[in-house]
Amino acid sequence: MQRLYTITQLTQEFSITTRTLRFYEAQGLLSPQRRGRQRLYNAADRTRLKLILRGKRLGFSLAEISDLIEMYGKAPGEPGQLRLLMQKISQRRAELLEKQRDLELSLKDLDDVEAGCRGRMAELGIEFEEFSPESEIDSGVSAEPVADTA
Amino acid sequence: MQRLYTITQLTQEFSITTRTLRFYEAQGLLSPQRRGRQRLYNAADRTRLKLILRGKRLGFSLAEISDLIEMYGKAPGEPGQLRLLMQKISQRRAELLEKQRDLELSLKDLDDVEAGCRGRMAELGIEFEEFSPESEIDSGVSAEPVADTA
DNA sequence: GTTTGTGTTGACTTTAACGTAAAAAGGCGA
């Protein structure tokens, strides 16, 4: 029993447009099945999409993401290919670790700015409502699966 | 005593082009002093540039980066502005934290792929040279400061 | 004094990642 998603369901779930989904497909990043002309995305497609969007958030280009996703799916039997894949992996890891360092530095910088801010607010005798994250328990996305298998 | 850098020195240090530096300047992200028509970047400019490149690596647009850098430099006296700045800060922090989560997931995925790889290599009886990072003790960038103040 | 290396300005071009609009093809509820 395959859950299938229509294009608009995915657009709603991930706040993207149909244009984007079709574009990703044209780039070879997705290849949903068809029922007639209509696109139907299964769980695997949806997972790939999540990977794509995660990649985008991290600043990777679609080309890089494509490359990356290919890595995930492949299990090359040939030793040479395996070695190459391992190299790619460690290269990717290096990139990710660099981003991680960058992130930590950025967060540190933010802390500094905030500290300065608080200092000045204290001088001015200003109170700042530290709204505790009570509201917004949402967190998860809804979007019911639909569309039965043909 | 201000260290000053010429445009090509910065391009070499950061592996970017002169076009890029001039573009950033046109966007208001940098404003090096001039000696005649020639641009001369000081330590502060260089630091800003580092911030810009860091932002880029993290996938921020130049507009966002510009915004971010502005935050760093400003110390608004007015309470309203302060409050607004605080909001921006927590917003930024949220973005960064999301990226951090994304990064961890990505690293985890990479680990999985690598594990699979190793498994298959073991099956095939392949040895993989885990080149320990002995070579490349470089790590830091060189680039001597140049150009005396006019 | 002219060549050479660097730097500058300005204009046009390119690439990625979509946005937008037009026209036509099913499906479906009244």
Add this chain to the structure above:
DNA sequence: TCGCCTTTTTACGTTAAAGTCAACACAAAC
């Protein structure tokens, strides 16, 4: 069967972030 809605295809437009190219400035080197 009609109108409505979603979806699809095709095509052109747009924006950010530079790349590329031409023409000129200027200082030092020969």
